[in-house]
Amino acid sequence: MAYSDVVVVGAGVVGAACAEALSAAGSTVTVLDRGAPASGTTAAGEGNILVSDKGPGAELELARASRSRWPELLAELREELGPALADVEWEPKGGVVVATSAESAAPLAEFAAAQRAVGVDARQVTPAEAAELEPHLTPRVVTAVHYPEDAQLQPVLAATTLLAAVRHRGGQVRAGVAALGVERGANGAVSGVRTSEGVLPCGAVVNACGPWAGAFAEAAGAPIAVLPRRGMVLVTGPLPKTVWHKVYDADYVGAVTSGEAGVQTSTVIESTGAGTVLIGSSRQLVGLDETMRVEVLRELARKAVALFPVLAGVPVLRAYGGFRPYAPDHLPVIGADPRLPGLWHATGHEGAGIGLAAATGRLIAELVTGRPTHVDAEPFRVDRPGVLL
Structure with missing residues (x-):
């Protein structure tokens, strides 16, 4: 060779x-x-x-x-390479992180303030402003932070x-x-x-x-x-534009940084260019076990509907899982x-x-x-x- x-x-x-x-x-x-x-x-x-x-x-x-x-x-x-080979569906859509309880509102505000101190564009918004950004959000939102820099491809x-x-x-x-x-x-x-x-x-x-x-x-x-850390995602059928940003609950950050081996789920919702909505996320240290766990998928769906009630009754096209490379x-x-x-x-x-x-x-x-x-x-x-x- x-x-x-x-x-x-x-x-x-x-x-x-x-x-x-x-x-x-x-x-x-x-x-x-x-x-x-x-x-x-x-x-x-x-x-x-x-x-x-x-x-x-x-x-x-x-x-x-x-x-x-x-x-x-x-x-x-x-x-x-030319535009045909380099189209990756880049979308600088921004992100919205929401707190739906008083217990999660204060930590979210503190987290965003610490980010702003080092230059991140983290804009704390009222529930009414969050509803303008995401009209289908649950009215239970207490506070939210808008991150214009978040993107997707x-x-x-x-x-x-x-x-x-x-x-x-x-x-x-x-x-x-x-x-x-x-x-x-x-x-x-x-x-x-x-x-x-x-x-x-x-x-x-x-x-x-x-x-x-x-x-x-x-x-x-x-x-x-x-080590491999397992995660699963639900994908809805194509919908009219329903979710405009990457939206997740404030507990997502805690799940990302946790080292617990058991199942952890947090609400993460976003749309794709094809009109489907991706619903996550879960984390579990199970080695390379590829078993699809229905109870985890049910939990993802339940939490998604709690954050976006409009998703109740929306058909699920498929579910998939994968492994993330986890360092301690x-x-x-x-x-x-x-x-x-x-x-x-x-x-x-x-x-x-x-x-x-x-x-x-x-x-x-x-x-x-x-x-x-x-x-x-x-x-x-x-x-x-x-x-x-």
């Missing part, structure tokens, strides 16, 4: 973003995936690009950098567009090829990737396997604490593995991978090529407490 400067393992949106940024920086890149590109976690995502669910700190800074980068990157790809289209750019620049995307481990040279550094089709020689490998990143890291001899401290793992020169990780984004992908790819390219980083990479380092095994 031909030599590549970098092999990216995983053709989801994070791996695709890393491959795109590396190829833009001049590296020859090969992307491997045991399945079809964007067929795993990315295909199960809702396409959210959020700042609304992140408190002050490193992940918020990465999210803001990614929110700024996405429209720039898409414009560059439209110029390079179609995640599979985003990943395939990024991969199209890699191919356009001479890189390869190889579907149906499993990465089984790495080869080391005489100096102990990565010299290739062992695959189901033989050894692919390279100078570096990026572990962008999402929920399977822990398994690949272990196979490479450098295990990390990244809820921060992505981005950077070099200190135990194995040439091994890099870009994983652990949990449910924020689509939103964080643009900045993650840029950061990996900067680190691999030794360039100054556009955000502080230190908080995401691989050798931080709790990540190395």
Whole structure:
């Protein structure tokens, strides 16, 4: 097999973003995936690009950098590939976070105030103003926060567009090829990737396997604490325009940052370009168990109707589940593995991978090529407490 400067393992949106940024920086890149590109976690995502669910700190800074980068990157790809290949259904729709009780109103207001202090556009609105933003919201809303910066895109289209750019620049995307481990040279550094089709020689490998990143890291001899965290989503049939923003209940932030293994559900509702409404979300540490749990779907539906009564009686088109890559401290793992020169990780984004992908790819390219980083990479380092095994 031909030599590549970098092999990216995983053709989801994070791996695709890393491959795109590396190829833009001049590296020859090969992307491997045991399945079809964007067929795993990315295909199960809702396409959210959020700042609304992140408190002050490193992940918020990465999210803001990614929110700024996405429209720039898409414009560059439209110029390079043409509009037909670079249409990802970008929609800067904004988000609305609501509190439906006095108990949740105060924490939401405090959270938004802390975000405003670091520059996030978080506009606290009255129940009447929330109803203007979302006419079908329950009248039980006590207060709400409007986040104009929140956006959405179609995640599979985003990943395939990024991969199209890699191919356009001479890189390869190889579907149906499993990465089984790495080869080391005489100096102990990565010299290739062992695959189901033989050894692919390279100078570096990026572990962008999402929920399977822990398994690949272990196979490479450098295990990390990244686990799959299961989630499920309901999809309604096509409707007239019913939901105008990404809308979620204030308890969503607590569910995102929780480390509990049991089922947690919080109300998250948004429409798609096709007219369907996506209803989430759930989180559960169950390994790679793909069982569809009817009781969880019922809970999602019940909470959705409580927030948007208009959805009562609306037909459900389908339900699907997926796995998010979960790191114990809820921060992505981005950077070099200190135990194995040439091994890099870009994983652990949990449910924020689509939103964080643009900045993650840029950061990996900067680190691999030794360039100054556009955000502080230190908080995401691989050798931080709790990540190395």
